[in-house]
Amino acid sequence: MKKILAVGVFAGLGLLVACQPTAQQAGKAEKAEAPKAEKMEAKKEKKKLSKTEKFKIALANQDKWQKACSNPMQLVPQGIDIETFKKEMLATVKFPPGGPVGKDVKRGEKLFGDPKKGGRSRRGNCYACHCGDPNIIACGNIGPSLRGYAKRGIDPKDTYIRIYNSWAINPCSTMPRLGYHGVLTPEEIADIVAYMHDPNSPLNR
Numbered sequence: 001m002k003k004i005l006a007v008g009v010f011a012g013l014g015l016l017v018a019c020q021p022t023a024q025q026a027g028k029a030e031k032a033e034a035p036k037a038e039k040m041e042a043k044k045e046k047k048k049l050s051k052t053e054k055f056k057i058a059l060a061n062q063d064k065w066q067k068a069c070s071n072p073m074q075l076v077p078q079g080i081d082i083e084t085f086k087k088e089m090l091a092t093v094k095f096p097p098g099g100p101v102g103k104d105v106k107r108g109e110k111l112f113g114d115p116k117k118g119g120r121s122r123r124g125n126c127y128a129c130h131c132g133d134p135n136i137i138a139c140g141n142i143g144p145s146l147r148g149y150a151k152r153g154i155d156p157k158d159t160y161i162r163i164y165n166s167w168a169i170n171p172c173s174t175m176p177r178l179g180y181h182g183v184l185t186p187e188e189i190a191d192i193v194a195y196m197h198d199p200n201s202p203l204n205r
């Protein structure tokens with residue numbers, strides 16, 4: 001039985017090889033006529049597919065809390081114990097060796113939103129959702145204003161936790177979990193905290 005199968009496969013291969021030259025020639029003629037736009041379209045199709053694949057992988061890799069928060073209301077669904085949720089999220093927070101308050105206030109400011117670039121920053125980008133430095137007028141209102149933040153008497157450690165993993169404080173918040181997802185390093189977050197709690201930073205003046 002195996003032998004018969006093998007012979008069949010070989011015969012099939014032989015046929016394929018034998019047919020190839022003509023098939024190739026036909027292909028060449030077609031290729032010459034194929035308009036560029038069509039080729040571009042095919043390329044785009046490939047790119048699109050890989051993006052879909054990436055999205056599928058990201059979906060499959062969602063942790064249980066991300067799954068719970070992925071609902072149209074973006075609220076914690078009923079039946080989920082919020083205290084357990086917060087505890088598990090808090091356990092993911094890693095502090096840098098120097099503690100939650102860094103030393104480089106200027107770097108913190110740049111990560112929060114560079115005043116020289118109208119408040120933009122590639123990774124922190126806090127002005128997308130928050131207002132802060134009164135000189136930066138293009139600021140978002142998805143999150144509360146952070147103007148005068150240091151005067152509220154919030155523990156800098158809590159500010160650090162909020163930026164590292166906002167879900168440790170407010171489950172399912174739309175505030176990105178910048179440390180948890182590795183967008184910012186612990187040291188970078190500590191510098192943002194230093195900027196936010198410095199009484200002389202424009203945020204607090």
Ligand code: HEC
Nearest residue numbers: 124125126128129142143144162163166170173174175176
């Ligand atoms: C995509 C929008 C978004 C971005 C970007 C964002 N946040 Fe938030 N942030 C929010 C929302 C929404 C809240 C309110 C809900 C909550 O408490 O989680 C919030 C809350 C906060 C709070 C608590 C405010 C208060 O009044 O207690 C702090 C502090 C904060 N964000 C800091 C930051 C910093 C620092 C950055 C940049 C590194 C940042 N956020 C980036 C959306 C965002």
